[in-house]
Amino acid sequence: MQKLDKLYEGKAKKLYATDDPEVLWVEYMNQATAGNGAKKAQIEGKGSLNNRITSVVFDLLKARGVDSHFMQRLSDTEQLVQKMDMYPLEIIMRNTAAGSFAKRYGVEEGTKLARPILEFCYKSDDLGDPFINDDGIVALGLASQEELDEISRQARAVNDALLDIFAKIDVQLVDFKIEEGRNAQGAILLADEITPDTCRLWDLKDGSGRIEHLDKDLFRRDLGNIIPAYEEILSRLEQLAEDEGVERS
Numbered sequence: 001m002q003k004l005d006k007l008y009e010g011k012a013k014k015l016y017a018t019d020d021p022e023v024l025w026v027e028y029m030n031q032a033t034a035g036n037g038a039k040k041a042q043i044e045g046k047g048s049l050n051n052r053i054t055s056v057v058f059d060l061l062k063a064r065g066v067d068s069h070f071m072q073r074l075s076d077t078e079q080l081v082q083k084m085d086m087y088p089l090e091i092i093m094r095n096t097a098a099g100s101f102a103k104r105y106g107v108e109e110g111t112k113l114a115r116p117i118l119e120f121c122y123k124s125d126d127l128g129d130p131f132i133n134d135d136g137i138v139a140l141g142l143a144s145q146e147e148l149d150e151i152s153r154q155a156r157a158v159n160d161a162l163l164d165i166f167a168k169i170d171v172q173l174v175d176f177k178i179e180e181g182r183n184a185q186g187a188i189l190l191a192d193e194i195t196p197d198t199c200r201l202w203d204l205k206d207g208s209g210r211i212e213h214l215d216k217d218l219f220r221r222d223l224g225n226i227i228p229a230y231e232e233i234l235s236r237l238e239q240l241a242e243d244e245g246v247e248r249s
Helices: 046-063 099-105 134-139 145-167 226-244
Strands: 003-009 013-018 023-028 031-034 039-042 070-073 078-082 089-096 112-122 171-182 188-191 199-203
Touching (some): 003 023, 023 046, 031 046, 046 070, 046 145, 046 226, 089 145, 112 134, 112 145, 134 145, 145 171, 145 188
Antiparallel strands (some): 013 023, 031 039, 070 078, 089 112, 089 171, 171 188
C-alpha cells in the first residue's frame, strides 16, 4: 500500500489517499483539543496511544460481531481504513449522567441512567455541533429515515459491546461519541475512532466509588496528565484481547 497526497487534517488525525481508491492512510497526531478547538496542546505520545487503543478496540468489537472501517494498524501512529462517505453526525450514547448532559438537566454527575440514551449532534464546527433530533436529521437530508434507523441500531449494538469490553477491564463506560459512514459497497459502518478522547471512562479498580478519570476530561478540566491514564487503558485492553484470543489486525 502506497501513501499518497494528504486529503484532510483535523484536530487529532491526518488522512491520506493511497494507491487503492477505497482505502485511506490515517496518521494520529499528538494534538489535544477541547471546547471545539478553543483549548489546544501538543502532548507527546498521545497520537501513538490513541492509534493503538482504537485499533485494539475495533478488533475487540469485531470479535463481538460489530464491523467497522478499520483494516490494519501499520505503525504506532498509522493505520489503514476503508474510505467512507461520512454522515455529518456526532452519535452519542450515554449510560451515566456526566458532562453537558448533567448540566443540561440538572442531574448530579455520576447518576446511573435508567436506560442508555442515544443523542445526535449536527457535526459543524462553525455552528458548534448543535443538538439535532431524528426529524431534523431527515428533514435536512443528513440521512434518510432508513439510514438513521440503521445508524441507531448500530450505535446501541456498539454500546452493548463496549459495556462488555470495559466492564471486563474494571472501567465504567459513562458515555461515548462515534461517527458512521457508507463504504464503497454502500454498507453503513462504524468509523472514526474509539479512544479516551471520545469516551468518558472511569476507573473501577480500587472500588472506592470515587470518580477516577481515564479519559480526556483530565485535559478538558485541567485534572492532570492524560498520558498515564491512556497508557492504563491500552494496557488493560491489550491484556483483554490476549486473554480472549482476539486476532489482531
